[in-house]
Amino acid sequence: MSFSDLKSARNNKSYVKSSVNCPTSSTSGEPVESGLEQNAENVEPKATQDRLSFEEGMYSSLPSSVEIRRSTSNGRGIWTLRPIRAGESIIVTKAFAASLSNQNLPSYCSSCFAPADPNGMQRCTKCRAAYYCDSICQTNDWAIHKHECSSLQQWFQAAPSKDILPPSDAVRCLSRMVWKRQRKGPGSVQAKEIANMQSNRSSLKPSAYETHTYLAHSLVQFLGLTNPAEMAEYGLASAADLVDLISRFVTNTFSVTDPALTALGAAVSPVIALINHSCEPNAAVIFPRATADSKSQEPSMQVIAIRDIYPQEEILTSYIDTTLPTDLRQAALQETYNFTCTCSLCTSSADPDPRQAMNCPKNCGGLCPLPLDEDSLIRCIKCNALVKSVDAMLDALRVGQEGLDKATKLQNIDFAKSIQLTSNLMPILTSAGLIPSSHPLLGLSRLHQSLLTASFPSPPTQDHLDETIRTATKNVAGLGAILHEGHPVLAIAVAELGKLLAVDEPSPRANPNVGPPAQMMYPPSGFPRLKLAYETLLRARKMLLIGFGVVNEGGEVGKGIREMIVGLEKEMDVFSQGVRNVVEDTPKGKKR
Numbered sequence: 244m245s246f247s248d249l250k251s252a253r254n255n256k257s258y259v260k261s262s263v264n265c266p267t268s269s270t271s272g273e274p275v276e277s278g279l280e281q282n283a284e285n286v287e288p289k290a291t292q293d294r295l296s297f298e299e300g301m302y303s304s305l306p307s308s309v310e311i312r313r314s315t316s317n318g319r320g321i322w323t324l325r326p327i328r329a330g331e332s333i334i335v336t337k338a339f340a341a342s343l344s345n346q347n348l349p350s351y352c353s354s355c356f357a358p359a360d361p362n363g364m365q366r367c368t369k370c371r372a373a374y375y376c377d378s379i380c381q382t383n384d385w386a387i388h389k390h391e392c393s394s395l396q397q398w399f400q401a402a403p404s405k406d407i408l409p410p411s412d413a414v415r416c417l418s419r420m421v422w423k424r425q426r427k428g429p430g431s432v433q434a435k436e437i438a439n440m441q442s443n444r445s446s447l448k449p450s451a452y453e454t455h456t457y458l459a460h461s462l463v464q465f466l467g468l469t470n471p472a473e474m475a476e477y478g479l480a481s482a483a484d485l486v487d488l489i490s491r492f493v494t495n496t497f498s499v500t501d502p503a504l505t506a507l508g509a510a511v512s513p514v515i516a517l518i519n520h521s522c523e524p525n526a527a528v529i530f531p532r533a534t535a536d537s538k539s540q541e542p543s544m545q546v547i548a549i550r551d552i553y554p555q556e557e558i559l560t561s562y563i564d565t566t567l568p569t570d571l572r573q574a575a576l577q578e579t580y581n582f583t584c585t586c587s588l589c590t591s592s593a594d595p596d597p598r599q600a601m602n603c604p605k606n607c608g609g610l611c612p613l614p615l616d617e618d619s620l621i622r623c624i625k626c627n628a629l630v631k632s633v634d635a636m637l638d639a640l641r642v643g644q645e646g647l648d649k650a651t652k653l654q655n656i657d658f659a660k661s662i663q664l665t666s667n668l669m670p671i672l673t674s675a676g677l678i679p680s681s682h683p684l685l686g687l688s689r690l691h692q693s694l695l696t697a698s699f700p701s702p703p704t705q706d707h708l709d710e711t712i713r714t715a716t717k718n719v720a721g722l723g724a725i726l727h728e729g730h731p732v733l734a735i736a737v738a739e740l741g742k743l744l745a746v747d748e749p750s751p752r753a754n755p756n757v758g759p760p761a762q763m764m765y766p767p768s769g770f771p772r773l774k775l776a777y778e779t780l781l782r783a784r785k786m787l788l789i790g791f792g793v794v795n796e797g798g799e800v801g802k803g804i805r806e807m808i809v810g811l812e813k814e815m816d817v818f819s820q821g822v823r824n825v826v827e828d829t830p831k832g833k834k835r
């Protein structure tokens with residue numbers, strides 16, 4: 244395979260919702276045979292949830308096997324009435340409104356979100372900001388884009404410079420939501436679903452005022468609203484309505500991703516927004532682009548079970564990056580969603596969390612939790628050895644976090660500086676004792692992989708390829724210690740590693756007897772590398788079928804991996820056959 248296929252994955256927030264009442268049928272109508280009928284632990288007692296009913300037609304994309312309930316702790320959410328197998332698609336729906344981020348506007352279709360065709364795309368001749376696959380996609384989008392188009396033209400005309408960018412994807416997505424709501428009418432099911440999305444206006448944190456005010460101003464400006472009467476036309480009769488709308492948007496928006504989880508823009512789905520959060524989710528929201536749906540149904544969103552889910556269990560997705568340690572996750576949830584998470588991961592006080600752990604100073608194989616301050620007394624949980632270098636570890640953690648923040652900011656501005664930071668900091672944190680899953684080492688290492696992937700020389704060199712493989716291997720180990728087997732982020736990380744291993748070696752080792760012994764070399768060369776690629780891709784495929792859904796054949800990435808596996812099987816067969824031929828041709832008694 245070639246390098247151009249390699250893409251980096253980023254973790255993105257995601258969440259969900261549902262209604263209705265058929266306890267034994269699956270989404271596809273097929274009965275599900277499993278041992279899942281028994282209630283699991285962790286299923287909240289039913290007495291604490293009230294089943295909710297809604298006007299007919301609302302949340303129509305919810306299957307009858309799930310139900311919307313209100314729980315005392317989390318508000319409304321979605322519960323399943325039937326067992327759901329890992330890899331099953333629970334909800335399929337089209338985003339109500341979606342917008343590409345500015346950087347993706349020229350390279351993706353503004354209607355179906357497909358990547359640009361090599362033959363080019365059609366550009367909207369009026370606003371010159373939106374691009375489409377073809378006239379079909381342009382027509383599909385026109386009912387909403389016509390409003391957006393004139394707003395964009397006015398935006399550009401009023402701009403102080405011709406280099407001005409369109410408003411952010413958040414502002415454009417919010418505007419699309421408002422135009423679509425107006426088009427459907429205030430009494431429509433869609434308007435009611437939008438109104439039903441949770442607003443956190445009454446409990447907004449002062450730290451959120453700035454974002455909300457910015458969004459409110461930008462929306463009013465982009466919609467071209469100059470007086471209260473015009474605002475009322477859009478269902479914004481008061482300032483409180485405007486703040487509510489912004490809060491609903493912020494609390495319920497998803498990051499649209501491509502099939503390899505790279506962020507593309509923002510989307511709203513009132514039905515999927517009903518799903519509550521857990522840092523140990525049993526489901527994930529994906530944009531698989533691998534169904535037989537017509538392009539008019541894109542961007543299509545799906546909620547996939549990433550582990551078996553029991554009847555009467557709540558369906559939960561994660562809104563944030565769950566590879567982060569508890570304090571950072573809690574801060575992110577408070578900031579955007581206004582709640583304190585009480586999931587089992589957040590409340591567990593068990594063994595050190597692999598997100599915050601270091602190796603035993605005596606190298607006994609055990610782990611130690613990371614120190615919180617200079618006075619922390621840290622011991623290995625296995626051999627009880629005391630960590631003496633608490634100050635040095637705290638320094639390493641501080642420098643690592645600052646470096647990660649800086650390298651993340653610089654990645655698209657000053658590539659060389661960014662990769663220099665990741666390259667320098669990873670060995671410092673590793674030699675301080677941090678394990679690959681620990682923060683901020685994992686973050687630095689994932690960023691390092693995406694920088695290495697983006698900077699493959701042409702033609703590729705063996706050193707660059709091997710360095711990327713080593714980094715990808717550490718990332719798979721780190722993510723594997725934290726994320727569930729079927730988690731889409733882990734599945735993509737394993738797929739990326741498999742793809743890297745399958746790349747033709749630019750300069751394979753000519754003679755395995757020269758240099759370090761083969762078993763000490765990582766990544767290996769020649770046939771062992773091919774075999775490792777094959778095994779890694781098999782593992783990736785299994786995970787992708789869960790994380791991106793069996794019905795989607797593991798999404799676009801899963802389908803590609805299946806083809807690679809078939810190709811590698813042939814290649815390995817040819818290779819083995821070649822070796823057999825050589826061995827058979829070798830005269831007896833002679834060693835090659």
Ligand SMILES: C[S@@+](CC[C@H](N)C(=O)[O-])C[C@H]1O[C@@H](n2cnc3c(N)ncnc32)[C@H](O)[C@@H]1O
Pocket residue numbers: 258316317318319320439440441443494495516517518519520521579580581582583584585
């Ligand atoms: C996208 S909405 C989820 C649906 C929401 N519960 C509702 O009633 O519409 C996000 C909001 O739900 C609540 N929420 C979600 N997950 C939660 C959790 N694990 N614990 C407490 N509240 C939660 C928070 O108020 C959050 O701002």
